[in-house]
Amino acid sequence: MNFRSICGAMILIGIGSVLLNAAATQTVDSGSFGVFVNGRRVATESFTVRQEAGGSVANSEVKIEDGSNKPSQTAETQFTGGGELKRYEWHQFTPSKADAIVTPNEPFLVERLSQGAETKKPVEQPFMLPTSTMVLDNNFFLQRQLLAWRYMASGCRQSGRNTECHLLPAKFGVLVPQALTSMAVTMEYGGREKISVRGVPRELYRLNLKSADGPDWSLWLDDSYKLIRITVAGESTEVVRD
Numbered sequence: 001m002n003f004r005s006i007c008g009a010m011i012l013i014g015i016g017s018v019l020l021n022a023a024a025t026q027t028v029d030s031g032s033f034g035v036f037v038n039g040r041r042v043a044t045e046s047f048t049v050r051q052e053a054g055g056s057v058a059n060s061e062v063k064i065e066d067g068s069n070k071p072s073q074t075a076e077t078q079f080t081g082g083g084e085l086k087r088y089e090w091h092q093f094t095p096s097k098a099d100a101i102v103t104p105n106e107p108f109l110v111e112r113l114s115q116g117a118e119t120k121k122p123v124e125q126p127f128m129l130p131t132s133t134m135v136l137d138n139n140f141f142l143q144r145q146l147l148a149w150r151y152m153a154s155g156c157r158q159s160g161r162n163t164e165c166h167l168l169p170a171k172f173g174v175l176v177p178q179a180l181t182s183m184a185v186t187m188e189y190g191g192r193e194k195i196s197v198r199g200v201p202r203e204l205y206r207l208n209l210k211s212a213d214g215p216d217w218s219l220w221l222d223d224s225y226k227l228i229r230i231t232v233a234g235e236s237t238e239v240v241r242d
Helices: 003-012 141-155
Strands: 028-039 039-051 053-066 071-080 083-092 097-103 108-115 123-127 156-158 164-165 171-174 181-197 199-211 217-221 226-233 237-241
Touching: 028 053, 028 156, 039 141, 053 141, 071 141, 141 181, 141 199, 141 217, 141 226, 181 226, 199 226
Parallel strands: none
Antiparallel strands: 028 039, 028 237, 039 053, 053 071, 071 083, 083 097, 097 108, 108 123, 156 164, 171 181, 181 199, 199 217, 217 226, 226 237
Protein backbone atom coordinates (compact mmCIF):
# COMPACT_ATOMS: atom_id res chain seq x y z
CA MET A 1 0.00 0.00 0.00
CA ASN A 2 1.50 3.35 -1.01
CA PHE A 3 0.97 6.79 0.48
CA ARG A 4 -1.80 7.66 -1.97
CA SER A 5 -3.70 4.50 -1.06
CA ILE A 6 -3.42 5.15 2.64
CA CYS A 7 -4.61 8.74 2.16
CA GLY A 8 -7.64 7.22 0.48
CA ALA A 9 -8.28 5.34 3.71
CA MET A 10 -7.60 8.45 5.76
CA ILE A 11 -10.27 10.50 4.02
CA LEU A 12 -12.76 7.84 5.04
CA ILE A 13 -12.02 8.56 8.68
CA GLY A 14 -12.14 12.30 8.17
CA ILE A 15 -8.64 13.34 7.08
CA GLY A 16 -6.89 13.56 3.72
CA SER A 17 -7.37 14.99 0.26
CA VAL A 18 -7.56 12.04 -2.13
CA LEU A 19 -10.86 11.57 -3.96
CA LEU A 20 -12.20 8.01 -3.99
CA ASN A 21 -14.29 6.19 -6.53
CA ALA A 22 -17.67 6.22 -4.81
CA ALA A 23 -18.71 3.00 -6.52
CA ALA A 24 -15.61 1.05 -5.49
CA THR A 25 -15.33 -1.45 -2.66
CA GLN A 26 -11.73 -2.02 -1.66
CA THR A 27 -10.00 -3.73 1.23
CA VAL A 28 -7.59 -1.14 2.62
CA ASP A 29 -6.04 -3.42 5.25
CA SER A 30 -6.62 -6.86 6.68
CA GLY A 31 -4.74 -9.35 8.81
CA SER A 32 -4.31 -10.20 12.46
CA PHE A 33 -2.49 -9.10 15.59
CA GLY A 34 -1.03 -11.52 18.10
CA VAL A 35 -1.35 -10.43 21.72
CA PHE A 36 1.48 -11.64 23.95
CA VAL A 37 1.86 -11.45 27.73
CA ASN A 38 5.27 -12.40 29.15
CA GLY A 39 6.11 -13.80 25.72
CA ARG A 40 3.10 -16.16 25.58
CA ARG A 41 0.35 -15.64 23.02
CA VAL A 42 -2.93 -15.09 24.84
CA ALA A 43 -5.22 -13.73 22.11
CA THR A 44 -5.56 -12.93 18.39
CA GLU A 45 -7.38 -10.02 16.80
CA SER A 46 -8.40 -10.57 13.17
CA PHE A 47 -9.44 -7.44 11.29
CA THR A 48 -10.40 -5.81 8.00
CA VAL A 49 -10.76 -2.19 6.91
CA ARG A 50 -12.85 -1.64 3.77
CA GLN A 51 -13.71 1.45 1.78
CA GLU A 52 -17.18 1.31 0.33
CA ALA A 53 -19.55 3.59 -1.55
CA GLY A 54 -20.13 6.53 0.72
CA GLY A 55 -17.96 5.47 3.63
CA SER A 56 -15.86 2.77 5.25
CA VAL A 57 -16.18 -0.13 7.67
CA ALA A 58 -13.65 -1.52 10.16
CA ASN A 59 -14.26 -4.99 11.64
CA SER A 60 -12.41 -6.83 14.40
CA GLU A 61 -12.80 -10.23 16.02
CA VAL A 62 -10.89 -11.26 19.15
CA LYS A 63 -10.25 -14.91 20.00
CA ILE A 64 -8.73 -15.99 23.30
CA GLU A 65 -6.10 -18.74 23.11
CA ASP A 66 -8.19 -21.20 25.13
CA GLY A 67 -8.62 -23.93 22.50
CA SER A 68 -12.26 -23.06 21.79
CA ASN A 69 -11.53 -21.26 18.48
CA LYS A 70 -14.62 -19.12 19.09
CA PRO A 71 -14.65 -15.31 19.17
CA SER A 72 -14.84 -13.74 22.60
CA GLN A 73 -15.56 -10.24 21.27
CA THR A 74 -16.39 -8.54 17.96
CA ALA A 75 -16.51 -4.88 16.96
CA GLU A 76 -17.65 -3.00 13.87
CA THR A 77 -17.14 0.72 13.22
CA GLN A 78 -18.97 2.39 10.34
CA PHE A 79 -17.87 5.80 9.02
CA THR A 80 -19.75 8.12 6.69
CA GLY A 81 -18.13 9.41 3.51
CA GLY A 82 -17.06 12.51 5.46
CA GLY A 83 -15.34 10.46 8.14
CA GLU A 84 -18.03 10.92 10.80
CA LEU A 85 -19.01 8.07 13.09
CA LYS A 86 -22.10 6.43 11.65
CA ARG A 87 -22.41 3.43 13.99
CA TYR A 88 -20.28 1.42 16.41
CA GLU A 89 -21.35 -2.03 17.51
CA TRP A 90 -19.61 -4.26 20.07
CA HIS A 91 -20.53 -7.76 21.22
CA GLN A 92 -18.98 -9.86 23.97
CA PHE A 93 -19.73 -13.57 24.14
CA THR A 94 -17.38 -14.78 26.90
CA PRO A 95 -16.90 -14.81 29.86
CA SER A 96 -20.29 -13.05 30.02
CA LYS A 97 -22.61 -11.62 27.40
CA ALA A 98 -22.61 -7.89 26.75
CA ASP A 99 -23.46 -5.58 23.85
CA ALA A 100 -22.96 -1.90 23.04
CA ILE A 101 -24.23 0.25 20.18
CA VAL A 102 -23.17 3.87 19.61
CA THR A 103 -25.01 6.09 17.14
CA PRO A 104 -25.23 9.84 16.48
CA ASN A 105 -28.22 11.70 17.89
CA GLU A 106 -27.57 15.43 17.41
CA PRO A 107 -25.98 17.06 19.26
CA PHE A 108 -24.79 13.93 21.06
CA LEU A 109 -23.41 10.48 20.57
CA VAL A 110 -25.67 8.01 22.33
CA GLU A 111 -24.61 4.61 23.65
CA ARG A 112 -26.88 1.72 24.60
CA LEU A 113 -25.04 -0.83 26.77
CA SER A 114 -26.56 -4.20 27.69
CA GLN A 115 -24.94 -6.56 30.16
CA GLY A 116 -26.02 -9.87 31.61
CA ALA A 117 -29.55 -11.21 31.26
CA GLU A 118 -31.52 -10.33 28.14
CA THR A 119 -34.40 -9.14 30.33
CA LYS A 120 -32.20 -6.48 31.92
CA LYS A 121 -32.92 -3.00 30.54
CA PRO A 122 -30.01 -1.49 28.57
CA VAL A 123 -28.22 1.54 29.97
CA GLU A 124 -28.55 4.55 27.68
CA GLN A 125 -25.84 7.19 27.98
CA PRO A 126 -25.51 10.40 25.92
CA PHE A 127 -22.06 11.89 25.35
CA MET A 128 -21.41 15.52 24.46
CA LEU A 129 -18.98 14.49 21.74
CA PRO A 130 -18.89 15.34 18.02
CA THR A 131 -19.47 12.65 15.41
CA SER A 132 -15.81 12.99 14.40
CA THR A 133 -14.88 11.30 17.71
CA MET A 134 -12.84 8.12 17.36
CA VAL A 135 -13.71 4.94 19.28
CA LEU A 136 -10.85 3.52 21.34
CA ASP A 137 -12.43 0.50 23.00
CA ASN A 138 -10.71 -2.11 25.14
CA ASN A 139 -8.92 -5.05 23.48
CA PHE A 140 -9.17 -3.76 19.87
CA PHE A 141 -5.79 -2.71 18.51
CA LEU A 142 -7.07 -1.92 15.01
CA GLN A 143 -8.76 1.11 16.55
CA ARG A 144 -5.32 2.37 17.62
CA GLN A 145 -4.21 2.07 13.99
CA LEU A 146 -7.19 4.13 12.81
CA LEU A 147 -6.33 6.82 15.33
CA ALA A 148 -2.70 6.74 14.14
CA TRP A 149 -3.89 7.19 10.52
CA ARG A 150 -5.91 10.23 11.49
CA TYR A 151 -2.95 11.72 13.34
CA MET A 152 -0.34 11.01 10.65
CA ALA A 153 -2.54 12.31 7.85
CA SER A 154 -2.44 15.73 9.50
CA GLY A 155 1.31 16.12 8.96
CA CYS A 156 2.72 13.52 6.57
CA ARG A 157 3.15 14.40 2.91
CA GLN A 158 4.70 12.57 -0.02
CA SER A 159 7.68 14.31 -1.61
CA GLY A 160 8.83 12.42 -4.70
CA ARG A 161 9.46 8.86 -3.58
CA ASN A 162 9.83 9.85 0.06
CA THR A 163 7.31 10.65 2.74
CA GLU A 164 8.03 13.57 5.07
CA CYS A 165 6.30 13.82 8.46
CA HIS A 166 6.18 17.05 10.46
CA LEU A 167 3.91 16.25 13.37
CA LEU A 168 3.28 18.10 16.61
CA PRO A 169 1.63 16.41 19.62
CA ALA A 170 -2.14 16.32 19.16
CA LYS A 171 -4.94 15.74 21.63
CA PHE A 172 -8.01 13.65 20.74
CA GLY A 173 -11.25 13.06 22.56
CA VAL A 174 -12.12 9.36 22.31
CA LEU A 175 -15.02 7.16 23.35
CA VAL A 176 -14.56 3.89 25.28
CA PRO A 177 -17.93 2.12 24.94
CA GLN A 178 -17.09 -0.93 27.04
CA ALA A 179 -16.35 1.36 29.99
CA LEU A 180 -19.28 3.68 29.15
CA THR A 181 -16.93 6.65 29.28
CA SER A 182 -14.92 9.13 27.24
CA MET A 183 -11.41 10.47 27.77
CA ALA A 184 -8.68 12.60 26.23
CA VAL A 185 -5.56 11.04 24.73
CA THR A 186 -2.44 12.61 23.26
CA MET A 187 -0.53 11.26 20.26
CA GLU A 188 3.11 12.22 19.74
CA TYR A 189 5.44 11.51 16.82
CA GLY A 190 8.68 9.81 17.84
CA GLY A 191 10.36 9.82 14.43
CA ARG A 192 11.91 6.84 12.66
CA GLU A 193 13.26 4.11 14.90
CA LYS A 194 15.14 0.87 14.31
CA ILE A 195 13.73 -2.04 16.31
CA SER A 196 13.63 -5.83 16.11
CA VAL A 197 10.27 -7.43 15.22
CA ARG A 198 10.17 -11.23 15.48
CA GLY A 199 13.96 -11.19 15.38
CA VAL A 200 14.14 -9.12 12.17
CA PRO A 201 15.62 -5.56 12.28
CA ARG A 202 13.21 -2.95 10.89
CA GLU A 203 13.04 0.83 10.65
CA LEU A 204 9.54 2.04 11.51
CA TYR A 205 7.59 5.15 12.40
CA ARG A 206 7.14 5.46 16.17
CA LEU A 207 4.12 7.07 17.82
CA ASN A 208 3.51 7.53 21.54
CA LEU A 209 -0.07 7.37 22.82
CA LYS A 210 -0.69 8.86 26.27
CA SER A 211 -3.65 9.42 28.56
CA ALA A 212 -4.12 10.63 32.12
CA ASP A 213 -6.14 7.55 33.02
CA GLY A 214 -3.88 4.73 31.88
CA PRO A 215 -0.40 3.59 30.86
CA ASP A 216 1.53 4.98 27.92
CA TRP A 217 1.50 3.01 24.67
CA SER A 218 4.22 2.85 22.02
CA LEU A 219 3.11 2.14 18.44
CA TRP A 220 5.28 1.34 15.42
CA LEU A 221 3.99 1.57 11.83
CA ASP A 222 5.71 0.61 8.60
CA ASP A 223 6.08 2.65 5.40
CA SER A 224 2.60 1.53 4.33
CA TYR A 225 1.23 2.95 7.61
CA LYS A 226 0.29 -0.51 8.84
CA LEU A 227 0.54 -1.04 12.57
CA ILE A 228 3.34 -3.55 13.20
CA ARG A 229 3.95 -3.53 16.95
CA ILE A 230 2.58 -2.13 20.21
CA THR A 231 4.04 -2.20 23.71
CA VAL A 232 2.43 -0.97 26.93
CA ALA A 233 4.60 0.85 29.48
CA GLY A 234 4.97 -0.98 32.79
CA GLU A 235 3.29 -4.12 31.47
CA SER A 236 4.64 -7.31 29.91
CA THR A 237 2.23 -6.91 26.99
CA GLU A 238 3.25 -6.84 23.34
CA VAL A 239 1.06 -6.79 20.24
CA VAL A 240 2.63 -7.86 16.93
CA ARG A 241 1.14 -8.07 13.45
CA ASP A 242 1.20 -11.67 12.15
